Amino acid sequence: MGQEIRVIDLLKADTIIMRLSATSKEEVLDELIEKLAEAGRLRDKAEMKKQILAREALGSTGIGEGIAIPHAKTAAVITPSIAFGYSPEGIDFDSLDKQKAHLFFMIAATEDANQAHLETLALLSQMLMDDDFRRSLTEVKSKEEFLELIAKKEQEIHGGDESVSGTSEKTGTQAVKIVAVTACPTGIAHTYMAADSLKKKAAELGFQIKVETNGSGGVKNKLTPEEIAEATAVIVAADKQVEMERFAGKILIEVPVAEGIRNAEGLLQQAASQNAPVYQGGGTSSQDKLHSAKSENKSKQPAFYKHLMNGVSNMLPFVVGGGIIIAISFMFGIHASDPNDPTFNPIAKLLSDIGSGAAFALMIPVLAGFIASSIADRPGFAPGMVGGLIAAQSGAGFLGGLIAGFLAGYTVVGLKKLFAGLPTSLEGIKPTLLYPLLGIFITGFIMLYVVAEPVALANTALGNWLENMGQGNAVILGIILGAMMAFDMGGPVNKAAFTFGIMMISNGNYLPHAAIMAAGMTPPLGLALATTLFRKKFTAEERQAGKTAYILGATFITEAAIPFAAADPARVIPSTMVGSAVAGGLSMFFGCTLPAPHGGIFVLPVVGSAGLYIVSILVGTAVTAFMLNLLKKETVE
Structure with missing residues (x-):
C-alpha cells in the first residue's frame, strides 16, 4: 500500500482564489488555469485549456447546487492538483442550469496519475455532495480557514461508514432493490458525485442500492449477476461506454452522468415504479457511442x-x-x-x-x-x-x-x-x-502469412479489370468510378476507386484520377446546393452543415456528405451516386487529366482541360441536388 494522499495535499493556499474576478465561464477557466500555472503545477497552459474544453464539450461540468468542477487528465499537468475559486455574484456556467455557479474546483490530473491520486480527487467530489459543507465553504474568510474546513470534512469521511447499501436508517426497508452504474469520460469527479448522490437519496427513500463506478482507476464495486437479477431496475448514468449486455431483460434507465447528480431522486422513483423500457441487449443502447451530456439521442x-x-x-x-x-x-x-x-x-x-x-x-x-x-x-x-x-x-x-x-x-x-x-x-x-x-x-x-498476399492480388485484379474496361470505353469507366466514390464516401469502395486512380497515375494515365476527383467533390457540393435551393427538405442542423459542405466539397473532402447519408441513406446515397457518376463520366468524355494524387480547387492549376473539368463537377452537383429534391420529403421540425 502506498502513502495515503489527502485532498489538502493537492489543494494548497497558492492554488486558491478567494474572490474570482471572472464574469464568464471562459474567464473562470482561464483564471483557474493561470493560478495553477503560477503555482508551478502546469507545463502547458494552452494544452490544459484545450483538454478542459474538450471535457466541457462532452457535457458541462457545472453540476448544479452552485458548483462547477472543470477537470482534465493530461500530460500538460506536472503534478496532480486542485485549484479553487469563489464568485460571490455567481457565474452562468451551464446553459441548462438556471442557477449560477459560485464554487469552482478545477481538478488537474497528470496523464499517468496513480490510483491514490485519482481516489483523492474523487473524494473531493464526494465531499461536495454535503449541503452543509458547501454552505460552509461560502462563509470562510481566509485561505487557512478554507483549508482547515477541507481537512476536517475529509477526516470525517475517512472516519465514517462508507456502506453502499443505501438502506434507510429510518425505515430499514429493503423492498426496492436498485443497481446503478456511473461513469464520466475522465472518471475523476462526476462518476463519484453521481454515485454518492444516488446512494444518499436511496437512503432517504428507504431503497436498497448498489452503485458501480467506472472511474479512472477502473471499475469499482462491480455489480454481480445475482445483484442485477434481483434488482427492480437498473440506472446507468454515464457519458462513456460501459458494459451493457449484462442488463439484457432488465428495466433500464439510461441518462447522462450529470442527471445522476442533479436528479437522483427522480431517477430512483422512476426505477422503483419501473417506468422505463426493458433493455433488449445486442447493442441497442446508446452505450454504442460516446454520450453527450447535452443530448439523450441514441446512436443508430x-x-x-x-x-x-x-x-x-x-x-x-x-x-x-x-x-x-x-x-x-x-x-x-x-x-x-x-x-x-x-x-x-x-x-x-x-x-x-x-x-x-x-x-x-x-x-x-x-x-x-x-x-x-x-x-x-x-x-x-x-x-x-x-x-x-x-x-x-x-x-x-x-x-x-x-x-x-x-x-x-x-x-x-x-x-x-x-x-x-x-x-x-x-x-x-x-x-x-x-x-x-x-x-x-x-x-x-x-x-504477413494470411492476409497480405491474397488482398494484394485482389487489388491487382480489380485494377486490371478497371484498366481493361478503360481501354474499351472510357466514359463507362468514369461512370463506374464516379458511382464508387459516392457509394460509401470514404469507405472501402471509395478507397478502391481512389487507389485505382493513384495506380493509373503511376502508369502515366491521368484520365481516371481526374474523373475520380471530380466525382469525389460532387456529393458534398450537391448536398450543399440542395440545402440552399430546397431548404424545406432539410432540418435546420442539416442546412447549417450544408454551408460547411460547400467548403469541404471544394477541397475534396467527400466525408462531409456522411452525416446526411447516415440520416437518410435510402435517398441520399442514390442521389449522390448518380451525381458522381455523371461527373465522372463527363470528365472522361471531355478528356480531363489530373497528375496530382488529390482533388479540390488546389489542384486546378495542373488539371488538363480545367474549364471542362469544372463543368463536369457543376453538372454532377446539380444532378445530385435535383435528385435529392425529387426523392426527399419535406422535413417537419
Missing part, C-alpha cells in the same frame, strides 16, 4: 461504422495535407521531382518527399492504428499501426489496412480477456509489455 450507427470512421477521420489530414503538397510539386513540372529528368527542381523534390514519401506513406498505418484503438483503446494502436504498415508495404493497400485495423483491435480485446485474471500487482505490465508484444506479433504474423 453500428460499431463497425464507428471504428471505421475513427480510422478515416484520423487518416484524412494525411490525405489532404500530403495530396495538396504533392499537387504543388507538380506545378514545377510533372517529373520535376525526379533528379534524372531535365525538368528537375530541388523544391519540387522536397515537396514530393514530404507529401508522397512521408504523409502518404503514413496514411494506411494511421488508418489501421486508429481503427484498432477505437476497438481496443490505446493498447490497440501499436499493433494496428504495424499491421497497417505491413499492408502498405505488401501492396494490400487500403483494404489490407482496414483488415489490419480490425484484426489488431479484436486481437487486443481477446488478449484483455485472456489476461483478465492476472493478479492486480501485474496490472502495470499489461499495457507496457503483454499487449504490445503479443498484439504486434499476432497481428503481424496473420497479416
